[in-house]
Amino acid sequence: MITNHKLYRNKMSKKIVTVIGARPQFVKAAVVSRAINLHNKSLTKRDNWIEEKIIHTGQHFDNNMSEIFFKQMEIPKPDFNLEINSMSHGAMTGNMLMEIEKVLLLEKPDWVLVYGDTNSTIAGALAAKKLHIKVAHVEAGLRSFNMQMPEEVNRILTDRISDLLFCPTESAVQNLMDEGYASLSPKIVQCGDVMNDAAIYYKNLAVKPHGIDLDANLVLSTIHRQENTDNPKKLKNIFDGLAEISKINQVVLPLHPRTSKMLKEYGITPSKNIRIIEPVGYFEMIWLLMNSICVITDSGGLQKEAFFFDKPCITVREETEWTELIEHGVNFLVGSNKDLMIKTFNQILNGHIDFNLNLYGDGHTGKQIVQELISFE
Known part of the structure; x- marks a missing residue:
């Protein structure tokens, strides 16, 4: 079993830079980081090791909305803390773009992994794309159809410049098809929802x-x-x-x-x-x-x-x-x-609601995301 990936990284290994900044992204990243760790532990030879570096933009900086999640959910400590917050959308996104670019030039990853629809999401995707680094977007294809929402703008633009689109639902895939993605280059994967993985894994720790x-x-x-x-x-x-x-x-x-x-x-x-x-x-x-x-x-x-x-x-x-x-x-x-x-x-x-529905996968979304990142050509 490999115990020190830094000694064994080779051309078949992958380096991923994960960009997070807001509370929901901490939860989602915990799922994929754990899947990466389990994948690495399962290896018996040097091939296909994944090295993850985490950038925390600082979008959520209050202890109760940031640091506590890293402690509780055993997310690896961020390698880079940008501490960018309390700005207008333009200033925040611009500063994030500039600082994330510096990290990417230093780390030279194979992938940049972004989550959701925040300023951190679009900044990470833009920084990577301009440096010709592949982008993977978790929660791709979601649409509110309200362009007045900053989140809607962020998710649409992030999808368009991503190489790998992880869609949580059938409707997310259909949204992309309706927008003409069948004739575009990104690979679309319906993988379920990482938040469902988290709910299953962490519910006994409430x-x-x-x-x-x-x-x-x-x-x-x-x-x-x-x-x-x-x-x-x-x-x-x-x-x-x-x-x-x-x-x-x-x-x-x-x-x-x-x-x-x-x-x-x-x-x-x-x-x-x-x-x-x-x-x-x-x-x-x-x-x-x-x-x-x-x-x-x-x-x-x-x-x-x-x-x-x-x-x-x-x-x-x-x-x-x-x-x-x-x-x-x-x-x-x-x-x-x-x-x-x-x-x-x-x-x-006064009513009854039926929750006997399978809408968001089987609880193995994190594992599927890792496998797609490894096998993507």
């Missing part, structure tokens, strides 16, 4: 967050998306809806720093019935999911995580990338409509 005095039947909420936080009317409507629901069931809301800032700026005071807590680690979030009756969120990732734990989800957005969840009646779009939020919540309480 930890009750400090200060939570309930054991079950809570409503878990997260609000952070710019389309909501930067619109005082929308933000007030959402928190008014949460206030009404909190009269029926305890609402627990890990408060994103951006949301906290904008609530203060707009003079919006959340109801005292809403249990606001600091952002939590992934294991604490799993506990909250497992002990909830419903999720109310504008997060893309949490919509899926709700499904993984058989929880109905109310999405306070006008659209979602995860259209299959809407089509199968496990997720409900309500926008910032307070009355529709409350009506939907009451229907969920």
